[in-house]
Amino acid sequence: MRRFLLGLLLLASLGLIWDALPFYATADSMFEAAPESATAADPNLATATFAGGCFWCMEGPFDELEGVRSTTSGYTGGTKVNPTYYEVSAGGTGHVEAVQVVYDSTKVSYETLLEAFWKNVDPVDDSGQFCDKGNQYEARIFVHDDQQQALAEQSKQVLSAEPKFQATPIVTAIEPAPTFYPAEDYHQDYYLKHPLRYKYYRTGCGRDRRLAEVWGSGG
Template identity: 65%
Template sequence: MISFSALGCTQINGAEQNAATPIATAQPDLAISGNSTPNTDSPNTDSPNTANANTASPSADPELSTAIFAGGCFWCMEQPFDQLPGVVSTTSGYTGGTVENPTYAEVSGGSTGHVEAMEVRYDPQQVSYEKLLTTFWHNIDPLDNRGQFCDQGSQYRSAIFYDTAEQQALAEASKNEIAEQLDQPIATDILPAARFYDAEDYHQDYYQTHAVRYKVYRFGCGRDQRLSDLWGAEAPSH
């Protein structure tokens, strides 16, 4: 019997679970498929995350723009943006906190002030910021003020981090539209972009590199059911 609470982004019994170790088997009735090849490279999550620091500034390519979104566990936020034509790259990471070079264990503990976030580099000639906002909203629960889905705590709160005045205006307008659509207060924050730190390598493209673990976690977290309840026909399909 798989314990779903032990599979996700959260800590278990005060100690970080080994997120880089794939599940060896899954229950057949879950009908899960994916890459179940064992990963023998266990990361040292207690080491300082010094190799992954960068800033939330636009890409060096002047043709590209940067957007940053926090939607709970970052494992679940890469795929929706990766699927959009015009998105060049997505990077899981941490932002909005006070500690330099935070590690996954530190952020998961909730003491650094960071949120798990997604940095999206995109070509604005191919995909608009408005489209990114729509994708973001339809992949989160904007009514949850304690976290997202089964991941609760300030490190999983939802937020939009704007890099320009235009992004801020568009984000605020979209938040107002969502509030009107759902007819409830929206818990998602809209904040100025802060320094962004890339998460450890084993978190990147997690939905591809640990497909079985990812699918079991996502199913057990109830994410897709809640999104369907919120958004109906607009809910994403994965």
């Protein structure tokens, strides 16, 4: 995402985006409560965590699924407690940008979430995702229990058997879910709060173009 800041600044100077970079004025300590606490009150609620590059682009595919209660952008997989966006994007904390999904398991299955995940990432890219490069943008599946582990491994195995992944194999890692730290409030629901800037970023990053190359125009 950082490479698009200059572009956003240019647009701001032209008056096309009056608040192009408001997250620079957002306090680093502004974190929302972790969504996992909501699952304790309802036995049907479960948590899934996925990393697919820029977390702005990963909330929407899950939000549109019936049975998904919430999506939260955040950071996971690193060593620093409560990392900030600036620290993670610089690549020095070991975290990746991720989305944590709270869902009603009686209305939407984990398999459906996995399908949404795969169709929104480039699973053969081992350098990041799309225009965002670095370990902090890697695609990963973070599993919360043995059942998720088994289903994730099965889905990866099925996809890996497809002819298009023979020459260039899937590199997406499946790992136990570590502590998840919600991102600053500005990043939550970014695609809904700032649709024009989101579209500019997503298009400039070539995300949809590459997804069509990997999965076909129909996703």
